[in-house]
Amino acid sequence: MSSLYERLGGTEGITAIASDLVDLHLGNPRIAPRYVESDIPRVKNAAATFFIAGTGGPSVYEGKDMLSAHRGMNIDNEEFMAVLDDAMEALEKNGIGQRxxxxxxxxLYGMKSDIVHV
Ligand code: HEM
Known part of the structure; x- marks a missing residue:
């Protein structure tokens, strides 16, 4: 079977998904306050390269690992679930299938212990 990277539409598809995901976060009252001071194009680029690299694509992710990126933020379960909901919505919006x-x-769920309450 082709890599998840390919099935998500390759670099172009994942870049669009990551951009939609960050836009959904900015419109989500549970998450938006976390990003008020962020450089949004940089966040979109980090999200895209993280996903391209993690699904078998050619990008090299140069950002922090998930533990260091979120340490000290004291992110709770509700925020974590809100991010997962936005991720599923971004995939749907881009025509990605159920599988x-x-x-x-x-x-994403597998990263929970590196992100929540650390
Ligand atoms: C599985 C879930 C998640 C993944 C895969 C993820 C992924 C990432 C990545 C790749 C970065 C960039 C790190 C860097 O630039 O070095 C990042 C930064 C960040 N994440 Fe997450 N994240 C997740 C969950 C969350 C949650 C639940 C919150 C809070 C609601 C959150 C808030 C942030 C913030 C505020 C930043 C810093 C943004 C900035 O640099 O301005 N993340 N995350």
């Missing part, structure tokens, strides 16, 4: 959504959900 791929489940794979992404499983990958």
């Amino acid at each position: 791929e959504k489940e794979e992404v959900l499983s990958i």
Whole structure:
């Protein structure tokens, strides 16, 4: 079977998904306050390269690992679930199928202990 990277539409598809994901976060009252001081194009680029690299694509992710990126933020369960909801919505918006959504959900959920309450 082709890589998850390919099934998400390659670099172009994942870049669009990552951009939509960050836009959804900015419109989500549970998450938006976390990004008031962020450089949004930089966040979109980090999200895209993180995902391209993590799903078998050619990008090299040069950002922080998930533990260091979120340490000290004291992110709670509700915020974590809100991010997962936005991720599923961004995938749907880009026409990604159920199987791929489940794979992404499983990958993201696996990062929970590095992100919540650290
Ligand atoms: C599985 C879930 C998540 C993933 C995969 C993820 C991924 C990332 C990545 C790749 C970065 C960039 C790190 C860097 O630039 O070095 C980042 C930064 C950040 N994340 Fe997350 N994140 C997740 C969950 C969350 C949650 C639940 C929150 C809070 C609601 C959150 C808030 C932030 C903030 C505020 C930043 C810093 C943005 C900036 O640089 O201005 N993240 N995250």
